Amino acid sequence: MSEDTRTTVPLARQEPVIRRIGRADIVDALSAGLRDFQAYPAFGLFFGGVYALGGIVILACAFLWDLLYLVYPLAAGFVLVGPFVAVGLYEVSRLREQGQVPSWSGVFRAIWAQGGKEISWMAFVTIFLFIIWMYQVRLLIALFFGLHGMPAGGFPGVLFTTPEGLAFLAVGHIVGAVLATVTFSLTVVSFPLLLDREVDFISAMITSVRAVVSNPAAMLGWAAFVVLMLFTAALPAFLGLVVVLPVLGHITWHLYRRLVG
Template sequence: MNQESPTTTPARAHEPVIRHIGLSDIADALAAGVSDFRAYPAYGLFFGTFYALGGLVILGSTLSWDLLYLVYPLAAGFTLLGPFVAVGLYEVSRLRERGQVPTWKAVIGAMYSQSGKEISWMAFAVLFIFIVWMYQVRLLIALFFGLHGLPLEGFPGILFTTPEGLAFLVVGHLVGAALALVTFAVTVVSFPLLLDREADFVTAMITSVRSVVTNPLPMLGWALCILLVLFVASLPLFLGLVVALPVLGHTTWHLYRRLVA
């Protein structure tokens, strides 16, 4: 769909206007994201490696502290931080879109200039959701396994062969899915919007949610695509995130440009 499409949703004064998009726009944005990564791979590999190393640090910490049962919840929650890490990738795509050649000075400078601004509050909001996610994991462990928690020895068998374990997995995944959907709704547009224009982080989150509500089918498809890509990329010790993050980050920028007039 052309970015100048007149099909938009009404907005109040000073609110960004949301366009209606289709599944073809998701495919076009993904192709543009891959093109950005191939044009300037060094930036994508840098931020992707940084993100992957964060996952390895989490994995190593849980293993060294004998908290193996927290590996999966931490890995799942860690993916929520992706939109913040990808801010540098949005800047690369923005510069290329303007016909400018990205430089490390420009990209890092754009990120540094956001320090203490609205995008920092968005990062805090994402971090808060991550903390809520980890606390609800601890709460569910206490509810289903008592105050002593999940036994360290034989916990995989307990999870998959006992009523308490199965109930914990079902409820945990349902709560996790709800939090992931909330995170997706408030961040899919907000980070690139704050980088691109002057707005407060509340307006950015509202705009992001409006974009999802206005385009439920395409955005749900994009959310499922992100989930699948991150899941597969995380399996080989998070190493797949080196490529997955930059592709998803660049694609998010182009999707934002199609969504927000």
């Protein structure tokens, strides 16, 4: 093979190395995330407030349009877009990790710079998953309660005192758990990886799934912790998310650093 021919052969892109982590790594990431939030709480409270406000607006629309039976699935599905909202928090942790002082202009400039890049496609993926989440809820309502949907009045009684309602709750939670696990696997590493490196969003999702598959116990334990924290934070009209989202966002960055070499 000639020298000219050899120089035209592209080098294969090396896949990110996935590390094995354990409980100690998650504890270290928790501590580092809390320190980031304590060091720069204003950023966390801002992005947490934006996220909480979005949830409040969605629930207000459900009440306004008399769709009370969609309040719970809307609240649960809204969690799926959390990783996208936390991009600014990843940037704060990244800058602090490099010994830099985060600034509002620098953080927003970093977020704005992602427009039209791979992270925008990843955001589309999360929104698409949220739409799928709501469609599966509507499908299950039609399957168990007919095309007319759930009765507008007395729906809590219908859910908890009728065979159709109990079956709907059981199947809905199973399907929701599967979809939430898929979403978690696709996004837990994707957003911080795309912010940190020049990779395409498909490779980022593959890397994220590889990280979960390589560390099933640790990652599923982390997922359960995230769900518990978000559920608890959402109970007081989403107001708890003002603090919980930024803390989880900072922790996720440090968990990504321990997962991906």
